[in-house]
Amino acid sequence: MSEDGILHGTFFMNGDVACAEGAISAGCRFFAGYPITPATEVAERMSERLPHVGGVYIQMEDEIASMNAVLGASWAGVKAMTATSGPGFSLMMENLGLGVILETPCVLVNIQRAGPSTGLPTLPAQGDMMQARWGSHGSYEIIALVPSSPQEIFDLIIEAFNLSERYRVPVLVMSDEAVGHMSEKVVIPEISPENLMSRRRPDVPPEEYLPYKADGDLVPPMAIAGEGYRFHVTGLTHDEKGYPVMTAEAQDKLVRRLVDKIKLNRNDIIKCEESDVEDAEIIVCAYGITSRIARLAVQQARNEGIRAGLLRLITVWPFAEERVKELAKQVKAFIVPEINYGQIVLEVERCAAGKASTVLVPHMGGSVHTPHTILNAIKESLQ
Amino acid sequence: MTSTKTPVTLEESNIESFLRMDRMPHIWCAGCGIGTAVGCFARAVERAGLDPDKVSLISGIGCAGRAAGYVKLDSFHTTHGRALPFATGLKLGNPELNVVVFSGDGDLLAIGGNHLIHSARRNIDLTVICINNFNYGMTGGQMGPTTPIDARTTTTPYGNVEYPFNAPYLLAASGATYVSRWTVMHPRELERSIAEALVKPGFSFVEVLSPCPALYGRLNKESKGLDTMHTYLKRSVIRNGADPKDAEIGLNGPILVGKYVDIERPTLWDCCKQVFDRVKEKKSK
Numbered sequence: 001m002s003e004d005g006i007l008h009g010t011f012f013m014n015g016d017v018a019c020a021e022g023a024i025s026a027g028c029r030f031f032a033g034y035p036i037t038p039a040t041e042v043a044e045r046m047s048e049r050l051p052h053v054g055g056v057y058i059q060m061e062d063e064i065a066s067m068n069a070v071l072g073a074s075w076a077g078v079k080a081m082t083a084t085s086g087p088g089f090s091l092m093m094e095n096l097g098l099g100v101i102l103e104t105p106c107v108l109v110n111i112q113r114a115g116p117s118t119g120l121p122t123l124p125a126q127g128d129m130m131q132a133r134w135g136s137h138g139s140y141e142i143i144a145l146v147p148s149s150p151q152e153i154f155d156l157i158i159e160a161f162n163l164s165e166r167y168r169v170p171v172l173v174m175s176d177e178a179v180g181h182m183s184e185k186v187v188i189p190e191i192s193p194e195n196l197m198s199r200r201r202p203d204v205p206p207e208e209y210l211p212y213k214a215d216g217d218l219v220p221p222m223a224i225a226g227e228g229y230r231f232h233v234t235g236l237t238h239d240e241k242g243y244p245v246m247t248a249e250a251q252d253k254l255v256r257r258l259v260d261k262i263k264l265n266r267n268d269i270i271k272c273e274e275s276d277v278e279d280a281e282i283i284v285c286a287y288g289i290t291s292r293i294a295r296l297a298v299q300q301a302r303n304e305g306i307r308a309g310l311l312r313l314i315t316v317w318p319f320a321e322e323r324v325k326e327l328a329k330q331v332k333a334f335i336v337p338e339i340n341y342g343q344i345v346l347e348v349e350r351c352a353a354g355k356a357s358t359v360l361v362p363h364m365g366g367s368v369h370t371p372h373t374i375l376n377a378i379k380e381s382l383q
Numbered sequence: 384m385t386s387t388k389t390p391v392t393l394e395e396s397n398i399e400s401f402l403r404m405d406r407m408p409h410i411w412c413a414g415c416g417i418g419t420a421v422g423c424f425a426r427a428v429e430r431a432g433l434d435p436d437k438v439s440l441i442s443g444i445g446c447a448g449r450a451a452g453y454v455k456l457d458s459f460h461t462t463h464g465r466a467l468p469f470a471t472g473l474k475l476g477n478p479e480l481n482v483v484v485f486s487g488d489g490d491l492l493a494i495g496g497n498h499l500i501h502s503a504r505r506n507i508d509l510t511v512i513c514i515n516n517f518n519y520g521m522t523g524g525q526m527g528p529t530t531p532i533d534a535r536t537t538t539t540p541y542g543n544v545e546y547p548f549n550a551p552y553l554l555a556a557s558g559a560t561y562v563s564r565w566t567v568m569h570p571r572e573l574e575r576s577i578a579e580a581l582v583k584p585g586f587s588f589v590e591v592l593s594p595c596p597a598l599y600g601r602l603n604k605e606s607k608g609l610d611t612m613h614t615y616l617k618r619s620v621i622r623n624g625a626d627p628k629d630a631e632i633g634l635n636g637p638i639l640v641g642k643y644v645d646i647e648r649p650t651l652w653d654c655c656k657q658v659f660d661r662v663k664e665k666k667s668k
């Protein structure tokens with residue numbers, strides 16, 4: 001550990017711990033959470049590590065409170081995070097919406113377990129992917145990233161903080177129990193300050209500051225509490241001043257901007273990884289832990305002379321719509337394995353728009369796919 | 384909340400510098416007590432000698448929750464019941480701030496009840512001003528966690544059958560370091576009490592009984608704000624240092640007002656700082 005309390009070097013650690021270290025490296029100095037399997041280790045690690053870097057850990061009375069505390073800390077100017085799993089994620093949906101409408105940078109990690117309800121607390125699933133997109137009420141757009149290894153959870157937490165500060169939106173990191181609890185090599189580099197984003201602050205005096213006046217990029221500069229701006233923000237539909245306005249016009253203007261600031265910047269946000277897609281006639285589209293198994297299946301298919309490729313979604317929301325549309329012109333079929341009964345497959349199908357067929361390889365959760373199941377689906381789709 | 388609009392009736396003119404005059408007229412009904420409570424709060428900030436730039440006000444949802452929109456402070460109108468956890472994050476994010484939660488009884492004691500008792504338990508340095516008008520005003524006068532037994536509301540047309548919370552007793556038991564209750568008929572005492580609460584380290588809770596003539600009053604034979612003011616005058620008994628157990632409010636009978644709790648206990652931040660020191664010590668060894 002260096003003087004400033006930040007880790008550097010090569011470690012063997014599990015995904016939950018790598019998640020906490022990613023947050024520390026990203027400059028996160030506030031964590032509010034509530035114990036929940038399989039995300040508890042994130043909270044435990046944060047409670048141990050934050051005092052070393054001058055940060056604050058607080059265990060709240062529930063996940064509703066945790067999400068709110070994170071928003072409050074962000075308005076004090078501190079990078080803030082919480083981590084949870086399904087049942088807690090459900091409780092956080094209410095104030096995820098508040099984070100969206102107040103345009104509050106923060107990071108929410110979901111180490112997914114199998115549901116519905118209490119489900120399988122200690123076993124993996126990817127069943128909250130649509131909840132990540134639509135879980136809070138109203139129209140909004142969100143950013144969600146999906147790591148497939150402890151190293152990637154570390155990397156993506158930093159990316160998540162950068163995106164949340166850049167676009168003033170809560171960013172979700174949708175991991176799962178398998179990645180959270182697997183231990184692998186994690187390289188923690190020294191991260192130079194210019195690679196860490198901070199929200200744009202107002203450059204006008206308080207009298208001229210309008211909290212929700214955005215320029216070209218649709219992201220307004222953000223004042224923080226205690227600096228003399230004396231701003232007002234509200235979860236009600238509001239104008240540029242931040243004052244409530246109860247009209248359809250104000251609603252149209254606000255919601256359009258909240259959605260468009262993500263939508264129009266999607267090319268800057270969306271990340272995918274492609275392997276063997278150039279000549280592929282079958283593409284497996286997978287994310288998170290499932291993409292690692294999909295990779296094995298694709299290799300096996302190639303060994304057997306099948307032109308298969310892998311499209312690994314790193315950003316799930318916003319969805320890599322354009323890329324899937326393009327690939328649909330080239331391939332016969334998309335194979336979509338996921339640990340749920342069909343969520344992201346709906347997006348793939350929508351984008352394929354009948355140009356390529358779409359095959360779901362579902363898994364109800366509790367374990368992961370076998371490469372064999374995915375390979376079979378690849379073969380069947382060629383018949 | 385009904386659509387009747389009245390101008391602000393805050394006496395001192397310097398109060399205006401404290402309010403978002405560009406948001407007037409406010410939404411509160413004629414005879415509503417919330418405006419008076421906001422005025423007392425404004426004067427209390429001055430009396431306590433706080434720099435308004437360093438004061439943040441957080442509200443939940445409801446008629447009282449609209450206060451955040453009218454004060455010229457860093458002000459946050461959050462979700463129903465959640466002002467306290469939001470305030471908790473803000474305060475821990477910047478312990479230099481004076482963080483005040485201004486909200487109603489339904490918001491703080493029903494949907495936010497869990498946050499309230501836990502905030503008091505951890506003794507985070509916040510000041511809560513709880514407007515208690517015995518019902519849910521914003522949604523049209525339904526029964527709430529403070530509605531006296533037998534009282535009429537729009538959801539207790541035959542009289543309320545549930546026992547209400549005795550807020551001072553609950554807060555004292557939960558660990559608050561400062562607990563008081565006044566009515567808007569006691570503006571001087573209320574102002575002084577809020578000022579005390581603002582500078583008191585730890586979790587402070589000021590309950591403010593406030594008329595809701597439009598709804599609760601109308602259904603309980605006090606259809607004018609003044610009627611409720613008379614009731615307060617008639618029924619309140621000032622008794623500082625009373626046992627909060629005795630602070631129950633019925634449909635009739637005395638209403639105890641005054642200061643119930645004023646004790647010293649290390650705040651959450653005091654304890655956090657000890658942890659920082661322990662970690663530093665360990666490192667230097």
Ligand code: SF4
Binds near residue numbers: 410416447598599
């Ligand atoms: S509390 Fe009652 S009187 Fe006051 S604004 Fe609300 S409805 Fe009107």
